Amino acid sequence: MSASVFIDGDQGTTGLEILARLFGRQDINLITLPEALRKDAAARAVAINDCDVAVLCLPDEAARQAVASIRNPRVRVIDASSAHRTDAAWVYGFPEMSPQQSGRIAQARRVSNPGCYPTGAIALLRPLVEAGCLRSDAPLSVHAVSGYSGRGREGIQAHEGALAHEALSFQHYGLSLQHKHVPEIQLHSGLQDRPFFVPSYGSFRQGIALTIPLHTAMLRRPMTTRALRDLLAQRYRDHRHVQVLDAAQTDAMTRLDPQALNGSNDLQLAVFGNDTHGQILLSAVFDNLGKGASGAAVQNLALMLGLGSASDSGHKNDTLHPMEHAA
Missing domain, CATH: 3.40.50.720 (NAD(P)-binding Rossmann-like Domain)
Structure with missing residues (x-):
């Protein structure tokens, strides 16, 4: 039935x-x-x-x-x-x-x-916080660009309607730092402090590329890029809709394509880093729709x-x- x-x-x-x-x-x-x-x-x-x-x-x-x-x-x-x-x-x-x-x-x-942006942010941050790797009070910034369909019908009309020629090709928004997704990201990531969230729209219909930069000083203990990547890979190994790129895949990448997973229900996570400089970049790519x-x-x-x-x-x-x- x-x-x-x-x-x-x-x-x-x-x-x-x-x-x-x-x-x-x-x-x-x-x-x-x-x-x-x-x-x-x-x-x-x-x-x-x-x-x-x-x-x-x-x-x-x-x-x-x-x-x-x-x-x-x-x-x-x-x-x-x-x-x-x-x-x-x-x-x-x-x-x-x-x-x-x-x-x-x-x-x-x-x-x-879940909200679209929080899906990527939580997927990256929560495992690191729960494993005791990332400080829950770290001063985090989440940067993301979404296709204009993230604005709903208004965004689609602006880019596909009669006045599409007037639409901005790229725009940051949420500049009051009161975006409604922030409490959701903070709560479900297990963060003690409110993260910065910098959202934007691009002139493509759908897809998201989200990044979170980390300094190794934000970690509770010394960890390499590889160790963080392995932690995420282990965490999501049994989930068919989440893929963590391995070292060879990330080393071969020179850009993030927010539209790479459009039409799917998949979430692609990656960890880039320069251990010499103590810098790490977490990323998530997925379809906002x-x-x-x-x-x-x-x-x-x-x-x-x-x-x-x-x-x-x-x-x-x-x-x-x-x-x-x-x-």
């Missing part, structure tokens, strides 16, 4: 990607509302209370209202907004975050999908419905490229 899944906000960037990834599956019965009822509170309340899992692709306040409208205790929720990412009552939907996390997600009633949003939501959905393996957090069909399902 197929599970019923209601996508609230299915016409937004994340919602459309989730629909594309789930299209044609026989083990899921998708519920969406016709255009005339998408903003009808009563119709949305009926739909959300009549499904097995609701996936919320909404602004934060709308997501909170949607959750408040749930009266049916059997309804489970995946919230793709940032409304509940630091809420202790919700399970953080990053299956690879810890050995136990996929099991927690599988059993959870409420799952908060894949592992950074819709792909992660589908991965969590597979876990919650028992359609994937809790050991590798994967199912053959849980991360299919959108175009493989497109009509």
Whole structure:
């Protein structure tokens, strides 16, 4: 018997990607509302209370209202907004975050999908903090560039619409240092102090390249670039969606391509360094619409419905490229 899944906000960037990834599956019965009822509170309340899992692709306040409208205790929720990412009552939907996390997600009633940038930052930082390698009070800076789809429909229209010729090819933002992803990064990375976060958009549709520079003085004990790389490789060795590049691969790289993993649910981590100068560069490359949003939501959905393996957090069909399902 197929599970019923209601996508609230299915016409937004994340919602459309989730629909594309789930299209044609026989083990899921998708519920969406016709255009005339998408903003009808009563119709949305009926739909959300009549499904097995609701996936919320909404602004934060709308997501909170949607959750408040749930009266049916059997309804489970995946919230793709940032409304509940630091809420202790919700399970953080990053299956690879810890050995136990996929099991927690599988059993959870409420799952908060991670933010795109935090996915890369947490994947790099948390293992180092937990292993006692990186000081939790280190003065960290996270730098990242995302495709313009990270701005949602507004960003896509700006770069693909009638006024696309006026769009900036590159722009930093979040200059008030109040970006909503920072508390999420700090909490789930296990950091004592608030990191600097410097986000930006480039003139490409999707993909993220994220970097975190480290001085060896930030480490709790002397460690080489190779040792840190080996630690991450060991940590993610059983996770099919996370790849840690080896020494030969990193030595051969001269640049990071933020679009390298577009269309996938994969996360590629690398550790570059110059041990002579005591400098290390951590990096993550992934699709902001894949592992950074819709792909992660589908991965969590597979876990919650028992359609994937809790050991590798994967199912053959849980991360299919959108175009493989497109009509």
